[in-house]
Amino acid sequence: MQRLCSKKLFLLRINRHACSSIGKPKTPQNGLSNLILFSTYSHQDPPKIPPKLIPTIMPDNPDLKNGATHLIHLKNEHGSSTETQNQDPDEFSADVEKIYKILRKFHSRVPKLELALHESGVSMRSGLTERVLNRCGDAGNLGYKFFVWASKQPGYRHSYDVYKSMIKILGKMRQFGAVWALIEEMRKENPQILSPEVFIVLMRRFASARMVKKAIEVLDEMPKYGCEPDEYVFGCLLDALCKNGSVKEASLLFEDMRIRFNPTIKHFTSLLYGWCKEGKLMEAKFVLVKMREAGFEPDIVVYNNLLSGYSVAGKTADAFHLLEEMRRNGIGPNPTSYTIVIQGLCGREKMEEAMRVFTEMDCEADMVTYTTLISGFCKWGKIERAYGLLDDMIQKGHFPNQTTYLYFVLAHEKKEELEECLELIKEMKKINVWPDLSIYNTILRLSCKLGETEEGIKIMNELEEIGISPGIDTFIILINGLVEHGRLVEACDYFKEMAERGLFSSPHYGVLKDLLNSLLRADNVQLAKDIWSCLTAKGCEINVSAWTIWIHGLFSNGLVKEACFYCLDMMEAGMMPQPDTFAKLMRGLKKLYNRQIAAEITEKVRKMAADRNMTFKMYKRRGERDLKEKGKEKKDGGRKRRARQRQWGSKSRKADTL
Incomplete structure (x- = not known):
């Protein structure tokens, strides 16, 4: 109450x-990461950590503070270009929704898609393409289809902001070949709009994919496109590497490039940030020493990074000593400094101590x-x-x-x-603060957990109505909830929708496995086949793991022949089955006395093994060994589970007796 x-x-x-x-x-707005860590470049393309808006440190310049007395500002993850800022949002809304619905409906059928877009009555104009790309959200292939179509329209030419947005989307999808092709297109058709920022976006995407060598290669490729890298570009590369767990490589690169690029305080701060993020405070302090040797004194950004390092490591006393040192050096802690310390205390359930720091702050x-x-x-x-x-x-x-x-x-x-x-x-909604995807996903997850799947479907529909594109997490939460509560037909519909939007990829094979196995256990073989056909028809990423999930699912439900036929399809696609998959199929065919299919599969496996410089005998032996080990693990797991059940049963009986 x-x-x-x-x-x-x-x-x-x-x-x-x-x-x-x-x-x-x-x-x-959405303003906090799980633990606040700052670097001087953090206002440039912030790291992909939820929520979408994160607090960032700006240089200590009054002109950059938007009139505030402190150094925090909140920046939208996707940014906002001048092209869209100057337009009335309502001018585009109807056209954007119309285009988005067309893309969803026809994106897999290009001729019909182009015809529908031509007949839509939408006029191409400045700002529209970027709004459509933003509306597509994580469904990057939808955005790319519209990008290609728009480029063919008479009297229309992609702006710099549109190219940059498309490069970000393709980079997020890890379609780096397409990104380079896009940059080449820019060089040929509109070279004056090529700027270092385009290459910085690409560097950051390579760094987030932990492709360090490729990120560094971008630096060497820039002169070929008429963009000479400077200290700022090099600093962005260091920052991207440090933010994505490659601080060791960044440190080596910094030493190698000191002759080519003069060190700046931002370079040192990025390295210090990276070591603090990794929890390696000795290396961070060494960077601080090198910074001072180079003639740079630590500023508020450097101190806040060190405070973050101490907070991550749980060294609260050191954090308080650093606050005192800041005051002695004439650099007064700002709200960000105290927030870092408070968040470290909150993470360790020291709430009263956090409140004490809050009440004793010497700034608002x-x-x-x-x-x-x-x-x-x-x-x-x-x-x-x-x-x-x-x-x-x-x-x-x-x-x-x-x-x-x-x-x-x-x-x-x-x-x-x-x-x-x-x-x-x-x-x-009453106070005009609209929920974002993180909030909707949380409520959707709770609805499914409590069995309120109808409420979950209502949330999904509401997302579409208010113009928020459901992400991969949204679909997975809802599909898992529907599967868990036996609504398999609806789960299949949403899975197909997810595949059609191009959201399904290899890291999310868990939802595929659960859905297919649930369908097969419920004897809905045709629905399961429809799901698999949808994946192949929509051009989704299907690797050996996906094929293995499907083949093992069919086999485990007694559909041995179907499993064998799909195994043959897999080999036709140039993928070799896992050794245990081959061994399992051979056992099943042996029980069915089906030597013809067994011989066909064996012959193809022999050929593929030879092409990969592998002996068939070794491959077969490994498959039998793996199958035996998995069976043993399953048996041991069942034995331990029964032992636990007996133990719990004896305890409950003892409790009843007492």
């Missing part, structure tokens, strides 16, 4: 403070600081304290954003309070 009263109080205050802002579109707390404390209270189940802090936050004039609400939703999810989550969404 106390929590509900507190909740009502803060909602009343929100509505009172929001009266002047209702009716004005509010940019969605900002929205991120409040949200950090709220996240801590929500994480440890103290929702009443979190609502009280939110009320205090609003009184001080700091408006809650999407991230603030996300932590409340997560706390209610932990307590399985679906009604409270849905109520929060309604209140967010």
